[in-house]
Amino acid sequence: MTTTASNSLQNIVIYTNNKISLDFYKPFEDGLNPILFTVKTLEQIPRKTENKIHIVILESCDELSNLQINCNKIHLIMPAFLKNKLENDLHALIFKYEQSMNSQQALENLYHSFIKFYCSAEYYLDPQDFFNSDSYKDGYRCINIHEILQDNVSYEQQLHTYLNTISNTETVSFNFSIGYEFSSESGYLQLIENTVDHLTYAKDRDVFFSVVLSKHPLSDNRLAIVHLSQ
Template sequence: MTTTASNSLQNIVIYTSNKISLDFYKPFEDGLNPILFTVKTLEQIPSKTENKIHIVILESCDELSNLQINCNKIHLIMPEYSKNKLENDLKALIFEHDQSMSSQQALEKFYHGFIKFYCSAEYYLDPQDFFNSDSYKDGYRYINIHEVLQNNVNYEQQLNTYLNTILDTETVSFNFSISYDFYSESGYLPQLEDTVDHLKYVRDRDVFFSIVLSKYPISDNKLAIIHLSQKSLIS
């Protein structure tokens, strides 16, 4: 796991055949490195890995057969998929969303839940951390995102219930989004400690933590729990 401080610009390239709005990115948020977003077509997917975060958005799994994805370490956003098997050498982290969710909604959820880990100014996580895990056996891993409202009365119950569904061998990431109007630091720090206590630690499990403080209450004080598995939760 990499936890080196970084103030560098983060380059995120989105490849899609859809019209995508970047309004979800708020540059006034604290706790994030500056991000340069570039949107390109699916035909412009590079032939080799670049020093950027690559996000490929597909309308269906069938689009994969028409693409030449030769670069490793890509993030693939696509609707739920069950029959076809991805190529073993794809080297992708896959966020598989429900059919009722649009590509725009999926991208925003993916950004707020997962990509912020890469762009945290204080605890910068290298994407390599998630691609080089020993559990990365089939050339791809599924990203499963669950959100819990931190000031909800049922917070601990929801948290415990969800963590019990995560296998001991799976990588887990906690992304705490906290707005400055949260009642006090003394209020949320014990809450973070309680959250960590709910997770069953086992040897060789990879666990990542990130806290993003926002100047505006756009995050609703949500905890995004992400676990990377070899199997999709959607069937």
């Protein structure tokens, strides 16, 4: 796991045959490293791994059937009802979105809950940390996302209930989005410590933490819990 600070440019390439808006990215509202977004078609998926974050968005079974993915280490966004047709050597993190979402909403959910980890200026994480070849089953891992309002009275109960559903062998990521007006650094460090107390640790479990200091009001502050099933 990489925890050193970084101010390097993060390259994120989105592959989709649908129109995608990047309005969700507010570079001056969150403490993130600069991000260069590029949108390409599915036909432009590279034939080998590049030093970029690749996000492939699918919406139909036809797209999945015709897709030729030749590079490893991608984020694959796909509807939950699509069946996986992936080679065993394809190292992918798969986020399946429900029918109530469209691909734009799924992209924004994945970005705010997980991709921000890669771009946090203070707690920088390397995307390679999540592509551990020893943790793959059938060549891919599934991304599961849950969010809890941190200033909600039921925060502790929701947190405890949800963490109990996560296997002791799964990788867990905590992404704290905390307003600049939060009382103090010691305040959010205590919040993190209280959260960790609810997590059952097991041998070889990977746990990642990220803190994004946001200009959004405290009522919008959320903890995104992402667990990667194996």
